[in-house]
Amino acid sequence: MKTFEDIEFKPRFSMWGGSQGIIKFENDYGLSVVEGHGCYQEEGTFEVGILLAGELTYTTDITDDVLSYQSVEDIEKLMVEVQKLK
DSSP states (O other): OOOGGGOOEEEOOSTTOOEEEEEEOTTSEEEEEEESTTSSOOTTOEEEEEEETTEEOOOSSSOSSOEEEEOHHHHHHHHHHHHTOO
16 A cells, blocks of 8 residues: 655645645545645645546545645545545
8 A cells, every 4th residue: 555655746836836746546546635825734734635537536435525634644544545445
């Protein structure tokens, strides 16, 4: 299983800056993990969206929205759940 350390962050191209990491899983799902101004997070946390085929999806059993204020530990638990989706 992939972990937070597998997420490669790159500068986010927005007026607020920050960074974004996208990780894809074998089941065609993935995560977008964002930090910086303009998203719902505070220092040490991230805003996370679930991806399906590279696009944000709001129709999983896990959530119907992006997840705000997620710690590294929260994201790793979420990664396990998302990798189990079918």
